[in-house]
Each structure stands twice: as structure tokens, then as C-alpha cells.
Amino acid sequence: MLDGLMQRTPLQIIGILNHAAVAHGEREIVSRLVDEPIWRYTYAEMSRRVAQAAHMLRELGVRPGSRVSSLAWNTHRHLELFYATPGIGSVLHTANPRLSDDQIVYTITHAGSEVLFFDKTFSSMVARIRPRLSGVRTFVALSEKWNLEANLTVASSYEELLTRQKSSYEWPVFDENAAAFLCYTSGTTGHPKGVLYSHRSVVLHSLAAGLAGALGFSAFDCIMPCQSLYHATAWGLPFVAPINGCKLVLPCEKMDGASLHELITTEGVTFSGGVPTIWTTYLAYLEQCGGNTASLKQLVIGGSAVPRAMAETFLRKYGVEVRQIWGMTETSPLGVIATPTPKLAAKGENLTEETIWTKQGRLQFGIELRVVDEERRDVPRDGKTPGTLLVRGPWTIERYFGDDKSAVDAAGWFDTGDIATLDDDGFMRITDRQKDVIKSGGEWISSIDLENIAVACPGVRIAAVIGAYHPKWEERPILVVEPHPECAVTADQVREFLEPRIVRWWSPDAIIIATIPLTATGKIDKKSLRDKYKGYLINTRKYGAHSEPK
Amino acid sequence: MLDGLMQRTPLQIIGILNHAAVAHGEREIVSRLVDEPIWRYTYAEMSRRVAQAAHMLRELGVRPGSRVSSLAWNTHRHLELFYATPGIGSVLHTANPRLSDDQIVYTITHAGSEVLFFDKTFSSMVARIRPRLSGVRTFVALSEKWNLEANLTVASSYEELLTRQKSSYEWPVFDENAAAFLCYTSGTTGHPKGVLYSHRSVVLHSLAAGLAGALGFSAFDCIMPCQSLYHATAWGLPFVAPINGCKLVLPCEKMDGASLHELITTEGVTFSGGVPTIWTTYLAYLEQCGGNTASLKQLVIGGSAVPRAMAETFLRKYGVEVRQIWGMTETSPLGVIATPTPKLAAKGENLTEETIWTKQGRLQFGIELRVVDEERRDVPRDGKTPGTLLVRGPWTIERYFGDDKSAVDAAGWFDTGDIATLDDDGFMRITDRQKDVIKSGGEWISSIDLENIAVACPGVRIAAVIGAYHPKWEERPILVVEPHPECAVTADQVREFLEPRIVRWWSPDAIIIATIPLTATGKIDKKSLRDKYKGYLINTRKYGAHSEPK
Ligand SMILES: Nc1ncnc2c1ncn2[C@@H]1O[C@H](COP(=O)(O)OP(=O)(O)OP(=O)(O)O)[C@@H](O)[C@H]1O
Ligand SMILES: Nc1ncnc2c1ncn2[C@@H]1O[C@H](COP(=O)(O)OP(=O)(O)OP(=O)(O)O)[C@@H](O)[C@H]1O
Ligand SMILES: [Mg+2]
Ligand SMILES: [Mg+2]
The missing domain is CATH 3.30.300.30 (ANL, C-terminal domain)
Known part of the structure; x- marks a missing residue:
């Protein structure tokens, strides 16, 4: 072989924010907060606060390779940790606050985190589980000091820690295969399992997810992730948005119909997404209030199957296109997404809608997919024969955190545990989980x-x-x-x-x-x-x- | 540091075609040819012929790391070499047939190529320079056997070599930093210099170039590259198109107004591009014939400065958006591209057009850019102060082929030799070449x-x-x-x-x-x-x- 002679710049997550700060410096990030007024700043300003957060992490003794946990909603402070932590070479474990105390203690302990950042909402929970988190040295409330409650004096305030830091940081350059995020699966079928994303997997996933056949964001989009930041890193939206210069709107924990509607209409949200339950609720709200969806153009929904009726109503009544997505924590999570193709279009509108609304989605560059029978032979691509879904690619898991055996077979295929069919138009449909x-x-x-x-x-x-x-x-x-x-x-x-x-x-x-x-x-x-x-x-x-x- | 636990699948160019073959298998590639009827097939069929081409290359004794040259137009056969050659780990040197005999001999010799593929157009040229190409073992005409001329019996026919090969290939997996293409600069300022692209640089460039702020292709697009396949690998179009499931139309050498117009209208071309001279000619043709541009929506033009008058006429009279692009062989070539942003839009249509039509373009993810004075200090980002343009990133050159010293400074910055200004909206303007x-x-x-x-x-x-x-x-x-x-x-x-x-x-x-x-x-x-x-x-x-x- 002969080596190419191009620069071997490692793909690092901080590069995404650095890009947004210079190329889209004035673009806004708007965030609801717990018990605080709405926060509003730009990528350029965010980049300075992320530098401060990095200094703060170092001051707290966080070292490259070590873990930090968060118990937090979709806010700008949580987002800052998404860049500061991997920026210094450490790993952010985004704990899922909706798990039981036992499961939260289990994941934070399993992650081996030294610092816990938490939203005010969770103060009493943190007080409760604190004795069981013997590995956690430092507790930081993601809040202003004035907003800390008396019983939280055990913890420092993020804002207070931040203010005294320098607003620039010499970001270290390191191997792109270094770990960046630790996310646990939902625990639907058993104990949550840890997936350790690398800088490389996150950046590649963000590039591919930005393409027209996937999320297709443009600089004119305003993105409101209703995917939780703690769930498979909000499906990559915190990265795809700045790469493409999009405005970001963060709804904190307020996922009820009225709160979402307010942000959508006042901030000019064009794109949102999340699990079906949120959008079922939002639709019910719309039907009840008779409102319209203003600038909203597209919803990407997944995590479980999207009811066709919902997709249909969103389009017919509100002109909002629902794109189903299938993915897993183990796939970062982009697997397939149901965007139209010329081949479908040639079959007419009915068939296009039938496909778009009843299948999980179509093949995407960067994730290979097979549907196999019990002997691991490919089943016919007829859209009918179900089989086990296997996946492979640069943002698919190789092994779970803490496991010493690989999660993939010799050829690199990961068994999703899902049962699916594949059709000749390249669309995949999940018929069930194996279990x-x-x-x-x-x-x-x-x-x-x-x-x-x-x-x-x-x-x-x-x-x-x-x-x-x-x-x-x-x-x-x-x-x-x-x-x-x-x-x-x-x-x-x-x-x-x-x-x-x-x-x-x-x-x-x-x-x-x-x-x-x-x-x-x-x-x-x-x-x-x-x-x-x-x-x-x-x-x-x-x-x-x-x-x-x- | 802690290692991430995701799959380390190398980014390989053949993966792009494999994706297109399964996800967009029925999408067409249409190619004009020299003295042959128009060729038409699909990505699925192309993928089988590329496998055959790979077997053929092996049969000709081409080994991983060794070089193969082409002297060819924009045809499907040339495109097949774009996948087969890097697919087996070898390097395709796309020689520029418009150079002088001396320069062609110089580049093929400098590349160290063992095989030369050439279009029929160049048979007499090949006969002429053959004695000077002592390193080239085998000459293959990119043609049917029946179409070979008597004086070409020294060469084999590509089609004849292909037919007897198997139509599947076990593509080897190797390091993504392996070399894939060797392209020489235009020789505008001196001897052409060789740039050795890697699989990694090509795939990353293709992902980023597909984003909405750059080319923004969707599966519904029909792309006709009038960028020569031999010039900076046609600006990545042979890769961006299949990744996004686009139809491809290859115009061979026929870049005159009437020929382009025929393909645009009959094949439904939505997107094309190339150097300004081609589009000046096409515009003159349109003005003369009074035709309209049918489905054509966008032209990406660069390589030299795009006259504002041309961009304006294309939009006002034909509804075609001209996007200027700046890049170099050394940048794969995507550097900046003049796509609108909300910040510009807020300033009104006049200012948007003024910017889009008079600046080379805006910052893109994956390519960092600095404009510096003689002491390498950044000049003000005021859109006025000119300075030397430096670039850096994963698809920027590290060193020229055959050089033993790096082409970049200690921090990885490559001096473009261009003089530019940068403004506060993130737009860059080339005012001159240093020379x-x-x-x-x-x-x-x-x-x-x-x-x-x-x-x-x-x-x-x-x-x-x-x-x-x-x-x-x-x-x-x-x-x-x-x-x-x-x-x-x-x-x-x-x-x-x-x-x-x-x-x-x-x-x-x-x-x-x-x-x-x-x-x-x-x-x-x-x-x-x-x-x-x-x-x-x-x-x-x-x-x-x-x-x-x-
Ligand atoms: N659009 C969808 N339609 C149907 N099922 C989906 C869809 N998107 C995701 N899923 C299901 O969600 C799974 C991935 O979810 P996630 O990674 O959040 O954890 P989980 O599988 O629910 O939990 P655990 O692995 O801990 O049991 C997929 O394997 C699939 O079963
Ligand atoms: N949109 C543009 N406007 C002005 N100049 C451009 C534009 N796009 C490219 N260029 C010029 O083309 C150069 C890159 O061209 P290319 O790599 O084909 O070789 P070259 O620089 O012309 O030749 P050589 O390096 O051998 O002298 C840039 O450095 C720049 O000077
Ligand atoms: Mg699961
Ligand atoms: Mg040059």
C-alpha cells in the first residue's frame, strides 16, 4: 500500500463548535431553564462559556479519560458540557433522570464518574442517592448561585464556578478514537447497557445525519430537540445543528403541548423531533386548541414505532412532514430514516405516503444493514419476510462499556435484537423486537x-x-x-x-x-x-x- | 485517555458505490462516449462492472499501492476506474489530456504509472508519447473492441478485457489513510504538482460537500459534472452523487453549448458545474438560441473567479442559481462556497446577491481558514484587508507527491498562494493570486x-x-x-x-x-x-x- 499525503487532522467534537463560532458566530441558542428566565446567546458566546467550562472541569480535577455524569434536561448548560467535557478529553455520561434511583445509581457507578452535574429539579433525588454514590467527589448544580436552595449548600453552582474562568482554551489535539460520551440504553429489555461513543463516531454520524436524505438541515433551520440530551445524545442534534449553522432552541423539561407550542411559534422552530409520546401529546394539544404549527416544517420521530395516523394528521391538517427514524443507542442512533426517493415518487403519492408512514426508513450512507434468518442467511428483500436485523458501520457499537467481549460477530455485524423486513425500494420496517x-x-x-x-x-x-x-x-x-x-x-x-x-x-x-x-x-x-x-x-x-x- | 468502543470501520471509497448499489440500485448513470452511442445503466449494474474492472486490474498485474494513469473524458468507463482502482488499493492518476505532451509525459512518469487507460480521442497522442513512457507496461483503450482503430492494435480494449471477468469482488479492507487518487495541479504558476488523496480525505470531503451549505444534493437531483474527472477528481461529484442517490450524467468531452443543452433538457439535469469558461459558452448559446434551461436549478462554478454578470444573468433570465466555489487541487477541492445564510438574508436581497455574486464563498465545516499578513498575524475580518490565505483540515494536503518536505507549517497551515479578504459574515473573497x-x-x-x-x-x-x-x-x-x-x-x-x-x-x-x-x-x-x-x-x-x- 501507499500512504496518502493529506492532513490527518483528527475528527474532534470541539471542532464542531469552533466552526459554528467562526462561521455562524451570531446564530442563536435559546434555552428554557429550571426556575430561571429564558436564556439566549450565540454560538460565539457559547464557545467562550465552553472554554470557561473546560477550565472549570480541570479545576475540579477532571482528567482526560475520566468520567463526569449529568442529570439534566435540554438546556444550554447541559449543552456546554457536551463540548467542554470531550473537549478536554474526558467523557460525559448523560444519566437518564427518568430511571429509578437504583438504575441511576447503577449507571453512574458503572460509569465510574467523579463529578455529577445536576439540574435543580433533581436536588432532592441527588440528596437521596448521594450516600450511594461513593465514587462521586463533586456535585455541581447547573444553576445560578442565587437560585440554589439551602439544602444544596453541599453542592457548588455551575455559574459561580464558571465566572472566574478564562474564556479561551487551548484545546488539546488527540486521537479521534478517544471516548467522548457514555450513554446507556433505555433498559427496555433488561439492565441499561453502556455505549461509549468516540469523537470519530460522533463527528462522522453528524456529517451523515446532516445529508438531505437524513435530517437535511440548512443554515436557515431552527432546531428544537425534544429528544432528551441524555438519550443517545439527543440523536446527534447538538452536533448536526452547529455544523450546519442552525439556530438551536432547548425546551428544558417542558415537553407539554402548550410549552412546546409557545417555543415553536415565538422562536420560529422549523424542525423538531423525539419519541412518539411527545408528539401524540402535542397533536392532542393542537386539536384541542385549534392552533397552527407556524414555521414548523418537519418532525423526526422514532425510538418506538410512529403511528401512521399521527403522521397523516400532522401532514394533512398542519402541513408538517413526519419522518420516522429507527435507531438505537448502539447506532448513535441514526439507522434508517423515512425520506422519499424518486423511485417511490414514481409510484405515485399514495404509495409514497404508505411507505413513508408505515416503514421505519431507508438505507443511509455509513450504516450497513442486513436482515437474516436463523442461519444468518439474508432473507429475500421483498418487504415481507421478517428476520433479525444486523447493522455495521463507523458509528455502530463494537462492545459495551465494561464488557471484555465484543458485541459484534467476526465480520463486524451487530445484532440489534429487532425483527425487520427489507424491501426492494431500500426501506426497512421493524415488525417487532425479538423479545x-x-x-x-x-x-x-x-x-x-x-x-x-x-x-x-x-x-x-x-x-x-x-x-x-x-x-x-x-x-x-x-x-x-x-x-x-x-x-x-x-x-x-x-x-x-x-x-x-x-x-x-x-x-x-x-x-x-x-x-x-x-x-x-x-x-x-x-x-x-x-x-x-x-x-x-x-x-x-x-x-x-x-x-x-x- | 480512554478509547471509545465504536466500530473502527475504515472509510473506503468502494463503500460509496456499495451503498449506492443497495440503497439506490436503480438510479441511472448516463454517459456520452467517444464515437459510441450514449450509455445508460444503474448503480447496481455499475457496481458489477466495477467488480469486473477490479479483476481486470489484478489480471494486468496492478498491485496495491501501484499507480495507474488515465487520459480520459467524463464517461462511465472513466468513472468505473474511479472505484475499481482505489477499490483494490491502487492509485488512479487522472492525467490532464489538455496539457502539453511534455507535461503529460512528465506527470505520468512522475506518478510512476504502470498502466495507461485512454479514450479513443487520444490514440494518436498515445502513439506519439508512448516511446517516452518507458514505465508504462500496458495500454488500454477505453472502448469497445469493434471501435478500436487499426493503429491501436498495440493496445487492448477495456470492454474486451472486462467481459471475461467475474462481476463480484471481495473488496479488501485496509487503512483509510491509503492513497486513492493522484491529481496534479493545473500548472498555472509553474510545473503541475501532485496531490495524493487518501480514502479518508475523499470520503470526508464527500460527506461535507453534500451538506446543504455546500452542494446540498438530494436523492431527487440529477447531476452532470462538467468539471473534468481529471481535475481534482471533478470536485468530488463522482462521490457526492452516489452517496446521496443522485442520477449522474456524464457529458464526455462535449462541453459546447448545444451538447450540454441537449443533455440538460433530455436527462432532466438539476445541477451542474465547472470552470467559468464552460458556463460563459453555455450562456452565450442560450442567449443565441433563446432556449430555456428546463430542470436546471443550480450551477456551482469555480476554478477561477466567476463574473458577477454571468451569475446575475443566469438567475434573472433563467432562474438558475450560480454558486461560486473556491478551492484547489490541494483542498480536494472544497474550500468555500457562496451559499446564502440567514445573517445575509436579514440584510436584504440586494446585499445577499451582492455577497453571493462577488465573493468566493463562506466557511465550510472541515476546512479552517486564516487570512494573514506578512508576519502571519490574522488581518482584520473586515472584508477589506487582503492577506495570504492559509487553510487546514482533513482534506487539505500535507505534502506533495514525491516531496520529502511537508507543504504545511508546524501548526498544519497550508499556504494557498492566494490573496484574500474575510468578512464578518464568514465570506471570503479572492482578490488575486500572490503571483x-x-x-x-x-x-x-x-x-x-x-x-x-x-x-x-x-x-x-x-x-x-x-x-x-x-x-x-x-x-x-x-x-x-x-x-x-x-x-x-x-x-x-x-x-x-x-x-x-x-x-x-x-x-x-x-x-x-x-x-x-x-x-x-x-x-x-x-x-x-x-x-x-x-x-x-x-x-x-x-x-x-x-x-x-x-
Ligand atoms: N422507529 C422505530 N420503530 C420501532 N422501534 C424503534 C424505532 N426506533 C427505535 N426503536 C426501538 O428502540 C430500540 C433502541 O432503543 P434504545 O437504544 O433507546 O434502548 P432500548 O433498546 O429501548 O433499551 P434496551 O436495549 O436497554 O433494552 C431499537 O432496538 C428498537 O427496538
Ligand atoms: N472561485 C475562484 N475564484 C478565484 N480563483 C479561484 C477560484 N477557484 C479557484 N481559484 C484559483 O485556482 C487555484 C487552484 O487551482 P488548481 O488547483 O486547479 O491549480 P492552479 O493553482 O491553477 O495551478 P498551479 O498550482 O499548478 O499553479 C486557487 O489557488 C485559486 O488561485
Ligand atoms: Mg436495545
Ligand atoms: Mg495552485
């Missing part, structure tokens, strides 16, 4: 498909399908339905809606009206539903085919 | 500015300003003007047009109507103009200030 698949008499029933149909039933807010033990068929689907507040939906109504829309043997053996538990990232908590309802058909002896419970 | 700058009585006169004004004079096709010796002022500008064919422009008319538009001391001491020589990449050949006219003022004794020659 959620319902095996009825040897045949598979897709819980996601059933849920998507059920959620289109008027009055239904969330629908969850799980497999319950059945003496004859091994497993049969049962459907749990949570109505919109103040809607009284009955099991009969839901069944009536379902029957003409599904094949007969998919018909749930029970339909239950109940509140559906969500996980820390807003997904349906099927583990706990299964714990509760797994024996339902046997206990209630309601296991005649298509029998109707209570 | 072209005219120093009149210690003050600098920008040859590019003068040329831009002169070329707006009705009837003027190209304008070139050079410095001529002057006994009192050291140098004074003289202007050489080439009129449009069949336009009779006089020096007096040009002077009359100029005078009210420039400061008095910039007024050229002589205006000469003559044919302007162009270099091998279509730039004004100032070296030869200087050879011819350097002594003009002294010889003609026309050196009274603002005197009028002839």
Missing part, C-alpha cells in the same frame, strides 16, 4: 403492526400488544389500550374497529382498557405489562380463540 | 476585481489583467480583452465602460484586444500573457499614467 414477538402456534404475530392499527381507533391514545400464555397456541396476543384523557373507549369499540382491518388469527384474545406504563425514554414498558398480563388468558380462562374478556 | 498581484507604487491592485468589471462590458468574453513593468510605478495594470465571436469591441469602448466603475489609479495603462490563452483547466494563462506583455509599456513607451495604447 416482544408473539409466537402463536408457530407463526409470528407483529405486536407493532397490531398496535399501529389499534392506535388509529378514535379515542385511543396508546396501544400495547403482548403475548400471553395460551394452553393450545403457546402464545396469543392481548391488547392493552389507554384512552385519551376524558375519552371513554370500550373494549367492544376497539374490537369493532380492529376486526375489519386485520387477518382473523391476529385478533387479540383479550382487549384491556388500562393505563400503560412507559419506560424512562417514553417507550411502552412491555416487560412490566408482561409481568402483569402474561397469565391473563389462563387466569381468566378466556382462552377460546378470539374470546372477549370482560 | 498575479500587481504592485503599483507599493499599492496592490487586484487583477481579479478589474477583470470582473471588464468582463461585464458588452461584447467582452474574457478579460485578463496583468502587471507590466513601469519605470516609475514599478508595475502598472494592462488589460487584455477577448471579444465574443463576431463582436467588434474596441479598446476605447472598454475604457469608457471601465472609467466610471473603478478608482482612477486602477485604470489600466493599456487595453489590448487579443485572443486570451487558456490553461489545461480552462483558466487564463497569465504566465504566457506576462511573457508576451510584461515589457509592453516600456517597449511601446506608453507609460504615461493612463495612457492609451494604439
